[in-house]
Amino acid sequence: MNEKVKAKVKELLASGRIKGFWGLRTMQGNIGPFLFSSPDDLDELVVGDRERPGDTRYPLNKLLVNLARCYPEEVFGVLVRGCDERGLKTLYSWNQLNPEKVVPVGIACPQELAEACECLKPFPDEFVAGEKAEGSEFVSVANVESLSLESRLEHWLDQFAKCIKCYGCRDICPVCFCKECTLEKDDFIHTGDLPPENPIFHLTRAVHMAGRCIDCGLCNEACPADIPLRTLYKKVADIIDEEFHYRPGYGDPKEKSPLNILGEAPKH
Amino acid sequence: MDYRTVLTTCAYCGCGCGLYLEVLDGRVVNTIPCKTTPVNEGKLCVKGWNIHEFIHSPNRLTRPLIRKNGALTEASWEEALDYTAGRLWEIKEKHGSDSLAFLASAKVTNEENYLIQKFARAAVGTNNVDHCARL
Ligand code: SF4
Ligand code: SF4
Ligand code: SF4
Numbered sequence: 001m002n003e004k005v006k007a008k009v010k011e012l013l014a015s016g017r018i019k020g021f022w023g024l025r026t027m028q029g030n031i032g033p034f035l036f037s038s039p040d041d042l043d044e045l046v047v048g049d050r051e052r053p054g055d056t057r058y059p060l061n062k063l064l065v066n067l068a069r070c071y072p073e074e075v076f077g078v079l080v081r082g083c084d085e086r087g088l089k090t091l092y093s094w095n096q097l098n099p100e101k102v103v104p105v106g107i108a109c110p111q112e113l114a115e116a117c118e119c120l121k122p123f124p125d126e127f128v129a130g131e132k133a134e135g136s137e138f139v140s141v142a143n144v145e146s147l148s149l150e151s152r153l154e155h156w157l158d159q160f161a162k163c164i165k166c167y168g169c170r171d172i173c174p175v176c177f178c179k180e181c182t183l184e185k186d187d188f189i190h191t192g193d194l195p196p197e198n199p200i201f202h203l204t205r206a207v208h209m210a211g212r213c214i215d216c217g218l219c220n221e222a223c224p225a226d227i228p229l230r231t232l233y234k235k236v237a238d239i240i241d242e243e244f245h246y247r248p249g250y251g252d253p254k255e256k257s258p259l260n261i262l263g264e265a266p267k268h
Numbered sequence: 269m270d271y272r273t274v275l276t277t278c279a280y281c282g283c284g285c286g287l288y289l290e291v292l293d294g295r296v297v298n299t300i301p302c303k304t305t306p307v308n309e310g311k312l313c314v315k316g317w318n319i320h321e322f323i324h325s326p327n328r329l330t331r332p333l334i335r336k337n338g339a340l341t342e343a344s345w346e347e348a349l350d351y352t353a354g355r356l357w358e359i360k361e362k363h364g365s366d367s368l369a370f371l372a373s374a375k376v377t378n379e380e381n382y383l384i385q386k387f388a389r390a391a392v393g394t395n396n397v398d399h400c401a402r403l
Binding site: 034224 | 275310
């Protein structure tokens with residue numbers, strides 16, 4: 001997998017097509033995000049499968065957005081899995097990135113990862129390495145839904161009560177790009193409390209992820225309290241799909257989020 | 269254009285979480301928790317997530333300050349150290365060693381913390397040593 005990605009990136013850098021490539025690199029025994037700017041640096045490039053597939057993924061799109069804001073004229077490459085590509089498309093549709101300035105280099109995730117992620121599309125439209133795995137159902141959502149309404153509420157209230165309000169779920173999220181965040185506004189949420197106002201803090205974030213969350217699971221992995229955030233946002237995505245027939249990142253990036261346009265309200 | 273991700277250790281407390289600082293053209297602009305450091309495995313607390321903010325903060329102290337006639341006034345290190353040593357001496361002479369206390373810090377190395385307790389116990393003669401978290 002690594003070699004095929006390296007060959008592709010080498011070609012892009014050598015031809016001058018891209019100014020730099022956001023990928024992952026082994027550095028001092030750890031794996032982290034790295035901006036490759038010379039074909040000679042590529043020896044240490046990895047795709048983020050350390051002990052298990054996809055166990056060292058980082059929000060490369062987020063780093064790309066930060067860089068593109070400072071260097072809007074340059075073209076950058078970025079390593080993408082299926083979810084990262086959904087992230088790119090969503091960022092294009094929200095005008096946070098210019099698709100003409102981004103060259104994605106895709107990899108497909110193995111079946112094991114697709115199932116662990118409960119991922120509907122574990123591969124980008126185009127990829128240079130890996131093989132297409134089958135998409136997987138949202139088993140975790142079905143499990144929570146099998147509980148009675150009362151126990152479901154209890155389940156979530158118990159989970160949210162563990163929150164240490166680190167804002168890591170927001171800070172790591174590739175599609176959280178707002179300059180001002182409701183989660184920090186005392187007018188909406190009692191920000192001085194710990195755990196933060198339950199369940200308003202979490203439901204606010206969940207609602208803000210509607211039409212935006214591309215189901216990468218990075219928030220879940222960053223949560224020190226092990227709150228199953230991904231399951232919550234998967235459910236939100238299902239609702240948006242049912243109501244508006246829209247899933248962020250799966251369709252044409254020119255399509256706007258239904259929550260970004262004034263249209264007809266759902267009829268019920 | 270110079271964009272680097274630099275692996276380092278959080279300086280806020282003694283846990284030692286690993287994180288990457290994103291450095292763009294010489295300015296530290298963001299923090300990303302490291303996924304492979306065993307202490308934190310890709311997680312941080314709210315302070316760690318924002319550790320890049322104090323580096324270039326205009327509120328950061330860059331020179332020693334001494335309060336003179338009620339106002340904080342910039343001083344040289346020489347003057348600040350002389351003043352501090354003089355006052356510590358005076359207080360110890362007048363009120364005894366146990367009228368002084370020393371707060372160690374999570375932001376410095378183990379060795380520096382060792383030195384401050386050694387200074388408290390051996391030079392000043394007090395066991396009043398505590399941690400900055402109880403400040
Ligand atoms: S969410 Fe899908 S594309 Fe992303 S890492 Fe998981 S399986 Fe791969
Ligand atoms: S899964 Fe979490 S981190 Fe990923 S897009 Fe959704 S909310 Fe953001
Ligand atoms: S990452 Fe977890 S603990 Fe931190 S704010 Fe989000 S839900 Fe709370």
